[in-house]
Amino acid sequence: MPSNEINQESANKWLTDLWWQVKGAEDEREYYSNTAVNYEEISANLGWRAPQLCMQGITNYERRSGITIPRDGRAIDIGAGTGLSGQALRDIGFTGQIDALEPTENMFVQAQPKNIFTLWYHELLLEDKETSVPSNTYDLAYSVGVFSDRSAKSGGLRDSVRMVKPGGHVAVICVKRHWDGDLDIMAQKLQEEGKVEIKHVEVFEKYFYHTNSVSFILQKQ
Template sequence: MTDINWGWKNELYSAKSPREELAYYEKTAKDYEFEFRGMLKYCGPEMCMQTLLDCETQLEFVVPRNCRVLDVGAGTGLSGEALMREGFIGKIDALEPSDNMFSLAQAKGIYSHRYNDLIFPDTETSVPSCSYDLVISIGVFNTRSTTSDCLWEVVRMAKHGGYLSIYFNKLHWDQGCFKERLIELVAAKQIQILSLEYKPYYEENEAVSFVLKKL
């Protein structure tokens, strides 16, 4: 196994707010892809896309590949690259608050528009309501900054009849209240849960990956 310096994990996981986490990514943006893809073999974008593809096959529907997509927490554009590999050729926008992360993503020529908001519970971002056919979020939700209460805001961004594909560390799924928030969203007739499964994350860690339909 590669000799990995786990100091990044201690620093990131010590963040107590969205702004503290943003400061971490501003500082480490230039090393992000090398550490996560090269050293940790992070496979989040591929696993999230695979969950969506499997869901399409099993439930016999297709998200139009020329649809309007929002990448929540676009980072350096790894998720945007995964979208393009799966044939998404329509307008792809990014929600990414880190200037340094997004400067790397922007160089890849994937995104049409950027929102630079942080996501807070009970606070609307500048993303218009019901605007996107597909909303993806990969490695964003956690128990320290973008918490389970932010699920309502991300669902707001999707069009009625649109889809959301969300993937994040299972540790946060187990320790947070994500299951409870999904139950609340279902009870409020906001979403239908189409798929929920566990996928590889990095190293020996697992992720939760699910697909929702906005009602």
């Protein structure tokens, strides 16, 4: 789809096809690969504010709790895409190293000119298999719009927690229905196991269009 063909109608179709035709991990990887060149323009047409809302959730949590996620620390962007979320993290003052977990090469190619990421892990976040991302490494693991009912399902939250240092944070924003489904249950389970403490849950309106989202933050114990 050439860039000059991107308009509201084609952006709507992109989203509808993602929801109804992409059913699993490999479908999702191929879909994003085929649409990577136009991804940011599609996102703009959809009014997608998820990266900014994720960072707003982080700053709201810091303000409420008195805890500050170190801006000179190390972070990993889970489902880094074209770097929109990494740029949003930079925009709230994060100066430390940001690494990327992004399975789709074509998406990462679009991110490279932004010079945001240091390391790239070319893998999917799955329920039943750990990634090669090292354990206990990051001050912050964050994920914007990745957890869904396709590839990055609730079980992937456990691997996200594994990546961060004790005392580090996992920040996620997702469509509210995914939090209300399995993600809330998984977060509660990790808390019951003593792996994390659920520190912040916040609902945002108009994630895109009229779809609500939930920003939640876990702290590793």
